[in-house]
Amino acid sequence: MYKLIAIDLDGTLLTDELLISPDTVTAIQKAVGIGTIVTIATGRMFPSAKLIAQQLDINVPLITYQGAIIKDINEKEVMYERLIPPDIAQKLVEIASEKNIHLQVYQDDILYSASENEKLITYCEASQVPYQVEPNLEKLAKNGFTKVLIIDEPDYLNTLQEELQTLFGERAHIAKSKKHYLEVTHPEANKGSALLHLAKMLGVERSEIIGIGDNHNDLELITTAGLGVAMGNAVMELKDCADYISLSNNEEGVLHVIEKFILEPASVVMK
Numbered sequence: 617m618y619k620l621i622a623i624d625l626d627g628t629l630l631t632d633e634l635l636i637s638p639d640t641v642t643a644i645q646k647a648v649g650i651g652t653i654v655t656i657a658t659g660r661m662f663p664s665a666k667l668i669a670q671q672l673d674i675n676v677p678l679i680t681y682q683g684a685i686i687k688d689i690n691e692k693e694v695m696y697e698r699l700i701p702p703d704i705a706q707k708l709v710e711i712a713s714e715k716n717i718h719l720q721v722y723q724d725d726i727l728y729s730a731s732e733n734e735k736l737i738t739y740c741e742a743s744q745v746p747y748q749v750e751p752n753l754e755k756l757a758k759n760g761f762t763k764v765l766i767i768d769e770p771d772y773l774n775t776l777q778e779e780l781q782t783l784f785g786e787r788a789h790i791a792k793s794k795k796h797y798l799e800v801t802h803p804e805a806n807k808g809s810a811l812l813h814l815a816k817m818l819g820v821e822r823s824e825i826i827g828i829g830d831n832h833n834d835l836e837l838i839t840t841a842g843l844g845v846a847m848g849n850a851v852m853e854l855k856d857c858a859d860y861i862s863l864s865n866n867e868e869g870v871l872h873v874i875e876k877f878i879l880e881p882a883s884v885v886m887k
Contacts, residue, residue, distance in 0.1 A: 618877055619824040621647065622657040622679060622811050622837060623870055625668060626794065627830035628847050629656075631866050634742060636671065640871040644672050647878045653818060655679060657807045657827070657837055659763070659793045662687055662725050664743045677817075681722060681763040682789070682801045682833055683810030696813045698802035700764060704788055705757035708764050708780075708800060717776075721753060722762040728753060735767045764800040773798040791833040799833060808836025828873055829854065830865065845873050 623629050629636055644654050654672070656665050657679040665680045669689050677688045677695055686696035700708075705721070712719035713730075720729045720736060727747045729736045740747050750756060766773065770792075777798055780790050789801045807827070815825055827834070827841030830850040838844030839857055846858035847869045855861055862869035 617824065617881065618652065618826050618843065620653045620655070620815055620818065620820045621826045621828070621874070621878070622655050622807070622814075622841065624807075624829040624831075624834050624837065625656060625658040625660060625665070627849060627865050628828055628834075629668070629865070629870050636668075637868050637871065640868055640874075641672055643871050643874045643879065644674070647874050648674060650878075650882050652878055653820070655814070657683070657811060657829075657834075659765075659797075659799055659833055660743055661722055661727060661745060661763075662691075664745045666691075667744055677814055679807060679810045679814060682791070682793070682799055682805055683807045683836075684762045684801050684805035686810055686814055695817060696810055697762075698805040698809075699760035699762060700788065700800065700802055700805075702758050702760050704784060704800075705761045705764070706754060707783070708761075709753045709757050711780075712766065715776075718767045719753075720747070720765050720767070721756065722764075723756055723759065724762075728756060739765075739767065762801075763805070766798040766800075767796055768798070770795040791835070793831055793833040806836040807834060808840035811837060811840050826873065826877060828862070828870060843877065 648654055654674050655676045658665050659682045662680040665678045675689050677686050679686050684698050687694050718735045720727055728750045730751050730753050732749050777790055786803055789803045789806050793799050823842035825841040826843045827837040828845040829837050830847040844859045846854045846861050848864035863872050
């Protein structure tokens with residue numbers, strides 16, 4: 617019944633220790649073995665997602681940067697790209713400078729920050745990606761950004777999110793991906809829009825898709841999929857919209873979904 621599974625990484629496929637259980641890897645490979653397409657749908661940049669895809673041994677297009685870019689794992693083709701327009705990119709850099717908040721931007725698969733600090737270093741160590749310090753981010757903004765990430769305290773980010781939504785309206789997609797992460801992308805750069813684009817390319821119907829996530833930035837992912845799954849550790853807003861609630865990311869919630877909706881039904885058919 618289900619031909620495509622799109623899985624978020626942080627808080628979903630990955631445990632709190634940023635690991636994937638061996639049983640989950642095995643289940644994903646079994647699902648692929650019976651013809652199911654398994655991909656990643658993450659806010660992370662492409663190089664970081666590619667490392668996980670290689671660990672899973674999947675060779676498919678990956679949804680990255682919150683859906684701003686879909687690219688094949690061999691990096692030969694960009695199948696979908698939606699960039700933040702230069703004027704919005706410029707304004708975000710100005711706001712970060714005025715408010716003295718940490719902002720990091722993504723352009724051409726490179727992560728840039730105006731200065732080196734603890735937030736930047738911690739993020740890059742966790743994501744296993746390098747970074748470049750560029751004091752003049754406004755110069756980069758002229759070509760638009762793939763994504764902008766602001767890292768700060770949760771309460772402050774809630775206030776800032778409202779401010780930015782009022783400022784940009786429908787010209788930007790703004791969502792929290794973690795308590796301390798606020799992400800800004802092009803309005804069509806969300807996991808749902810990207811997922812539909814990928815499904816159409818692969819000849820998969822919406823009803824044949826499973827989307828699995830845990831946070832606010834996964835809302836479009838699970839509401840777009842035929843079967844939207846919220847992890848047991850998901851935010852309540854996501855659980856309220858989900859078709860099914862799985863176990864948590866530390867309890868192999870993704871494994872549970874693959875066994876219940878892919879492997880077990882397939883074994884019944886084979887019998």
